[in-house]
Amino acid sequence: MDLLNQIRSAGIVGCGGAGFPTHVKLNCKAEYLLVNGAECEPLLRTDHWLMRHRAAQIVRAVGQVGEHIGASRLLIVLKETYEEEIAALRAAIQAQGSPVELFLTRNFYPAGDEQIMVCEATGRTVPPLGIPLEVGVVVSNVGTMDRIADAVEGKPFTHKEVTVTGAVERPVIVRAPLGTPLSACIEAAGGKQGGEPLRLLVGGPLMGTVYPLEKADELYVTKTTGGVILIREDSGLVHLRERSAKAILRQAKTACIQCSYCTQLCPRYLIGHPLHPHKIMRKVAYAEDPAQLLQDPEIQHAQMCCECGVCETYACPMGLAPRQVNHLLKQALAKEGIRSPKPEGPFSPREDREWRRASSRRIAARLGVGECYDIRIDELAELHPVRVTLALRQSIGAPAVPVVHAGESVSCGQVVAEAPEKGLGVRLHASVSGVISRVGEAEIVIEREAE
Numbered sequence: 001m002d003l004l005n006q007i008r009s010a011g012i013v014g015c016g017g018a019g020f021p022t023h024v025k026l027n028c029k030a031e032y033l034l035v036n037g038a039e040c041e042p043l044l045r046t047d048h049w050l051m052r053h054r055a056a057q058i059v060r061a062v063g064q065v066g067e068h069i070g071a072s073r074l075l076i077v078l079k080e081t082y083e084e085e086i087a088a089l090r091a092a093i094q095a096q097g098s099p100v101e102l103f104l105t106r107n108f109y110p111a112g113d114e115q116i117m118v119c120e121a122t123g124r125t126v127p128p129l130g131i132p133l134e135v136g137v138v139v140s141n142v143g144t145m146d147r148i149a150d151a152v153e154g155k156p157f158t159h160k161e162v163t164v165t166g167a168v169e170r171p172v173i174v175r176a177p178l179g180t181p182l183s184a185c186i187e188a189a190g191g192k193q194g195g196e197p198l199r200l201l202v203g204g205p206l207m208g209t210v211y212p213l214e215k216a217d218e219l220y221v222t223k224t225t226g227g228v229i230l231i232r233e234d235s236g237l238v239h240l241r242e243r244s245a246k247a248i249l250r251q252a253k254t255a256c257i258q259c260s261y262c263t264q265l266c267p268r269y270l271i272g273h274p275l276h277p278h279k280i281m282r283k284v285a286y287a288e289d290p291a292q293l294l295q296d297p298e299i300q301h302a303q304m305c306c307e308c309g310v311c312e313t314y315a316c317p318m319g320l321a322p323r324q325v326n327h328l329l330k331q332a333l334a335k336e337g338i339r340s341p342k343p344e345g346p347f348s349p350r351e352d353r354e355w356r357r358a359s360s361r362r363i364a365a366r367l368g369v370g371e372c373y374d375i376r377i378d379e380l381a382e383l384h385p386v387r388v389t390l391a392l393r394q395s396i397g398a399p400a401v402p403v404v405h406a407g408e409s410v411s412c413g414q415v416v417a418e419a420p421e422k423g424l425g426v427r428l429h430a431s432v433s434g435v436i437s438r439v440g441e442a443e444i445v446i447e448r449e450a451e
């Protein structure tokens with residue numbers, strides 16, 4: 001079986017968060033392969049752990065993928081502050097005589113955003129609303145490479161390493177079967193710290209989603225779960241996320257002083273995209289109803305926003321939320337089926353970009369999670385839940401189609417749902433051995449067999 005078919009067969013999706021099917025992404029030729037080890041979100045530690053403990057298999061997979069896409073430069077991109085990870089990868093590269101190189105960036109946010117990474121490592125700007133392949137680059141991540149190394153050995157994607165941190169007793173990396181309840185991940189970290197009311201953050205502090213803590217029993221580890229973080233209810237992060245759309249728009253109208261800091265520090269603006277959040281804020285402020293603005297080309301540029309949150313967590317002196325305004329506009333544009341036309345190039349990074357990078361540490365402090373910023377996690381906890389709930393949709397595209405029935409016995413690694421015949425999607429494997437207790441419209445439940 002060739003590499004692409006091994007990846008397809010193992011059901012791999014990008015582990016960086018978006019969940020794009022990897023066999024589709026790698027079905028191309030490119031000059032550069034960039035592998036993200038810069039762990040964009042400030043509190044996540046999974047990629048650190050993988051680079052320290054699985055450097056050899058990551059380097060091997062980068063070499064294999066690079067050869068498959070015909071890349072002449074194979075770069076693992078990580079921050080210059082990651083001393084142990086750099087040492088582990090360098091040792092693996094040397095031991096294997098590998099053509100893989102390390103590219104070290106400064107410690108800023110969002111160093112792990114794929115378009116920012118392309119700009120840092122190659123000096124090229126991905127066109128607005130475009131993809132890295134348009135400038136000869138494929139971007140993947142170290143977690144995905146780790147899964148590819150497994151796939152080459154015939155092991156499907158059944159488990160995920162997840163950072164569990166924040167207000168837990170003992171921050172830990174868990175290795176969890178897909179479908180493990182998030183409450184089991186929190187238990188593995190010694191449970192929640194007592195005292196203050198907490199919320200559950202799934203993902204990182206900037207791009208993740210906040211839930212009531214009680215939801216931890218109903219949410220499950222998927223192929224794209226990166227972090228399970230407990231945060232204080234009175235943190236800046238919760239305050240930011242829980243503003244209503246009405247309050248966000250009202251504040252934009254009443255308090256924006258048009259200082260333009262949100263634009264001057266916007267990472268997408270700085271790589272040369274025509275995204276000007278302060279102009280969007282101005283138009284929204286003067287409009288009776290923002291829905292009437294959707295034909296305005298400048299408003300449509302909201303679709304270039306990657307929702308990194310630099311504008312609202314770092315730049316804005318008035319505590320406003322340009323990211324959330326863009327998010328609301330993107331939703332409204334999508335509902336109306338409006339796509340901004342791709343602007344004409346060429347595009348290049350702005351000259352002052354070098355001096356306008358946002359500090360990850362300062363962002364974490366502003367979000368009220370600064371005390372977790374320096375947590376180093378070395379412990380790995382293997383989880384063995386009695387029941388797993390496998391979501392049929394674990395990637396961009398259509399959900400997988402079940403091929404098992406309730407009452408059937410399955411073994412770990414057996415295919416339980418196939419990729420859809422048409423369109424994007426990936427297959428799904430049993431993550432534990434046991435008996436199928438339910439095949440629903442959106443999930444398959446397996447009760448683990450007693451050992």
Ligand code: SF4
Nearest residue numbers: 266305307308309311
């Ligand atoms: S969230 Fe703000 S800073 Fe980030 S890309 Fe969007 S407008 Fe720019």
Ligand code: SF4
Nearest residue numbers: 256257259260262316
């Ligand atoms: S930084 Fe804040 S106050 Fe300044 S223009 Fe942007 S939204 Fe308005």
